[in-house]
Structures are given as structure tokens and as C-alpha cells.
Amino acid sequence: MASLSSSHPLVPYGWDADWETAFAPYVDQGLVPGRVVRVDRGLCDVVTSAGTVRADTEFVVPRDPMKVVCTGDWVAVDPEGSDPRYVRTLLPRRTAFVRSTSSKRSDGQVLATNIDHVVICVSLALELDLGRVERFLALAHASSSGEALLHKSALSWESGAQPVVVLTKADLVPEATTLSYLVQDVETTAPGVQVLPVSSQRGEGLDVLAALLSGGTTVLLGQSGAGKSTLANALVGEDVMTVHATRDVDGKGRHTTTTRNLLALPGGGVLIDTPGLRGVGLWDAGTGVGQVFSEIEEIAEGCRFDDCAHVAEPGCAVRAAVEAGELPERRLESYRKLLRENQWIVAKTDVRVRAELRREWKRKGAQGRAAMEAKRGRWR
Template identity: 45%
Template structure:
């Protein structure tokens, strides 16, 4: 089967980065040491070449991921090798953050690319998760990372058919948590809102769907694809949590045009190289901060703090301020971890250089 790569997003700008004697392909799925790719002459299983292995040995972000464009090189034994990952136009990266045994943050400061060359980031949040409403803090975190990726975030409040009353109020709360971001209620089973989601795609535009297990991501993919392309499961009875139906990220071509990347459920996602994304999500707090008396106001106990004044008056919800503080702390922590890792790598590099210089000095006649 042959493919028109322009419908997958290939263009002249990408072609300019293609090395000689290679052919382009888009990564549809990754495995350990290899990837499933779509080239003009069909789909292939391509193992990583030496160039890719060397690059990813020091930086996991350099590993191929779903959505990447790659250069394939034909080998004498009659197969393609994934020789190089082409420059990404956008990349959704999560930080290597986890919780340690005492509940603190831990990690190596390195990131993992979840999806690349994505135009739209669908943040899927179920309208009712167990006995709770939408997790606004998770929405804020994912939208911040979506802005940072270079893609356009769109929040989809899924399973709206299960929400009996107060859906408009819920949508209003979500819009407050994601200012400037389009928010839509979607019921994939009934078809409500699916056309709105499909409207962000078409042509060669690519979307990635992110959210927790049980958010209905695979069901939405099936609705967009007008067919059963992804396995789905029901939410567990009792705790309302979803099962991990999708075990891997996968790029899916939609019959009406466009592409979508389904992802496994995300329990927790750490920030990575975050900056403007948090500022955009919390634009209301950033605007208030401009009115503070002191330019370096920490918004804790300083006099004439506009943020605290808004908090006391009820203009700014306490939950939102706490969420902002949490993401600011985590972003600063991740930045310090990244700086420490880079310093260590630089020190190791100079140790090797110094050792080689001493060795060559000893070997001089």
C-alpha cells in the first residue's frame, strides 16, 4: 500500500532537513529499539541506527516518538534502518518527576517526548470521575504543557451524557481553569461534540489526546475514525476508575482527513522546561501580580499585594492560587535538577578531556 506523505504532514520545509540517500517516514508507533513507520511505499518496522542510539544515550528526548518524522536508510540486507530523527516543529514533553517514598519530588531532570509534530492537544477530562467532578488542577497542568509544546490546547469534557445536572456550571469552571482555551462538552457514545472536535483536524493536521484512564480517549478516537480502531473498556464499578485500555501511543489516520495520537492514561505528568505555558494558564494571576506594590512580590504576606487582595475578596479562588504556587515550585525544582544534570555532564566531559591530555602528554617522546 502506498501513501501520499503530504496527507501525513510532509512538506518542503521538512524536506530541506532530509539527509541525502534517505527517504522520509512518519513514526506511528515505537517499540524498544525500533519503530513502526509510514513511508511512501508502505509501512515498515525500522530498527534504530547508530546515530539515533548515540543521541538518545545521553538525552532521552532524542529518542524517536510517535508523530516524529524520520530519515530511513536502506541497508544492503534489504531492510530500512531509522537513521535520524528530523527536527520537530512541536513536542509534548513531560519531565522525569515522580514521588519518592516519603512523598517528596524525585527525578533526574530529563524528559520524555510523548508526541511530536502535533498541531492540536486535546485535553480529555471526564465530566464525572467517580464521585468527583473534573480535576481542574490536572487540566491546568496539561494545558500548561500543551502551550509549552507549541500546539494549541483544546479541553474536551468527555462523557457529558453521564452528567445529569450542572454541566454548564462545570464548563464555566473549566474555562476559568484554562483561560483563552476552547472548551467543549463531548459524548462520544451519543456523537455530541464529536464534529466540533473533528473540526480542529482535517488535511494533514495532527492531534494528540491526553487525559487519565477512563476519560474516554479511545472511544473518542473511534468516533473520529467512524469505526472501531481502538479497543475500549468500561469504567470499573465501585471506584469509577478507568482501565488502561491503550498500552502504547499510536498514530491513526482518520478517513475524513487529519491524524490523531491516542495515548495511555496519565496518572501524573511532571513539568519539563516549562515557562510561558504556566504564565498563559494563570494569566489572571499574572495580570493581578502586575498591580502589586513590589515588583518581586511573593504573594504571601507583602503589603498592597493585588493577588492577596483578590483572594480575600473572592475574585481569585484559593484553589487556583494554590495550584499556581504548586506548578511554580515544581517548575523551579525541575529547572534546578536540569541545571545540576547539565553541570555534571559538563564536568564529566572535561574529566575525559583532561585524562586524554595527560595520557597524550605521557606518550610524548
């Protein structure tokens, strides 16, 4: 990587020599580089060397919803003095965090781009939902990498965005032993992922988290009421995000954050706060599911059949592990559920996968009918 002066105004926002190289073709056109810090109805706020400007995205409205301007994008915008100013092009994305927009559609929604860390916020004000943690992790591990992969999630922990699970509102768990057990439960659910209990109210754990996130781009994810905006304010060091109280009855909050906002951190790095996610639909996250449930996939190598569904097949090593108490039944059920959902999402846009699913359904249907006929034969 070529050297880049640390005094460049955009360095605090993630600008580096590689971005400078990617932008080089647009220098002769008189365009200026900038990073999108907020998008709102066809307009966006872009931080440039001269400050933050308001720009229109009309010239980069694609047919592909995966390529719309998004918070975190690096762009080329019209120079100062242009009225109005337009975003002329997107620089190739390094990573993109994508979820399915709806179970009835095959579109993906890009939530944030060019990210280095994915912080999954889980509130300790409610009982832990380990299945939801697994779902968020599958999405985090499947963040797509590179311009050629904008339609496909293929980013591993080693090569891209690093997930971190933050247990917010840790002050609501007064017993240290109880808190330790909760952390262990999540660590078991998230093998290889750092799990940090944090209290934004008391400032506990914030220094460790801030050090972990310095120097990169972080996206905060979680349900409404998980404490993302409070955590963002604590990390930034000022009240930059509005915070609403959660309901006592279920711990849920209103959608404090309605847009995705990119904020500079005082210790280095930037933070993207996102609205609370009611639905967390997978988007071509097969690789992510495999990483979240890596222990199951390792055990499955000992199954008699390569296509073992781990239900009732003879010689199933996974079922044997469950029966021996070495693998929780809940974990296996969650694995199956996410695999089925991801396969369904992929099948919507992949003819080959769709055909394979139909063949599998027919095969299982034939097996079911044969089993029923065998039972009837015994009854006669």
C-alpha cells in the same frame, strides 16, 4: 512555502514542502522519508510512500533521552529491499510534548512530536479536578518548539500547539444546565482555551471536534479511563483502539493504550493516542504556567514588590484580589504549587537556578528565625 502536490502519499500524514526541504540532504543517500506511527522496544512502524514498514532505531539511539525516536517524528529510513531496514536520522522537530519522568530524576520524557493540537480529555464520570486540568494545560502550553529547544519548553498558544479541553462522557450529565455550569468552570480554569463537551456514545460534539482537528497533528492526553481510546475510535470512524470498561467505584480504567499510536483521520489530519498518564510531572514549564494563570500574572503587576510571593507581603495586589472575591483562593494555591514544582525541576539541571533557590531558602530561614526571636523578646 514552496508548493507540494496534494497527491503525495504522505500528505495525509502531515508531509509538506518544509518537510521536503528538510529531507533534501538525504535524497542522494538513497534514503526515503517517513513518519513514525508507533514505537515498540527499539523498533518502530514508519509510514512511507510505499506503505508502512518496520524499522530498527539502533542507529539513532542517543545519550540524550529527549532525542529518542518518538511517535510523530519524521525520519529518513533505508530504501525498500534493505534487510533489516534502519531509521538513519530524525528530521528536526517542530514541537515536542514533554513531561518529567519522575520527581526524583531530571530527565524529560517526550510523549509526542510535531503536534498542532493538544486535546486534554477530562471525564465527566468523575467530579472535575480543576487542578489537574491546569497541570495538563501548563504542559500543553510548554510544548517545546524547534530542534534548538528540545531541552526547553517555550511554545506559546499563538505560535505552536493549540490546547483544547474535551469533556468526555457528556451523556452522563443529563441536565443541560448542569453541563453548562461544568463547561463554565473549566473555561474559567482555562482562559482562552476552547472547551467542548463530547459524547462518543451518542456522537454529540464530534463533528465540531473533528473540524477543529482537521489538517494537523493532534495528541490525546488524559488519565486512564478518561475515554481517549473511545474518542479516538469515534474520530477515526472504526474500532482501531481497544476499549476497556471503567470501574464504577472511581471511574478509573485500565491502561487500554500501552503505546503511542498515530492514526489518520477521515476528515484530514492525524491523531496520536497515548496511554493514560498517572503522573503529570511538569518539565521546564514556566512559560506554560504563566499562560494558564495569566490573570494572576496580570494582577501581580500591581504588587508593591517585584518578587512578591503573594503570601503575606504588604501591598500584594493578588492577595487583595482574593480577599475581594475577584480571584479564587484555589486558583492561587494551584498557581503557587505548579510554580514551585516547575522551579524544582529546572533547578535539577540549572546550576544558576539551584543557587538562587538556596539563597531564597536561606533568606526565608533567616526571616523565620528573626520572627521567632522577636516573639521571644516580647514574651520576656
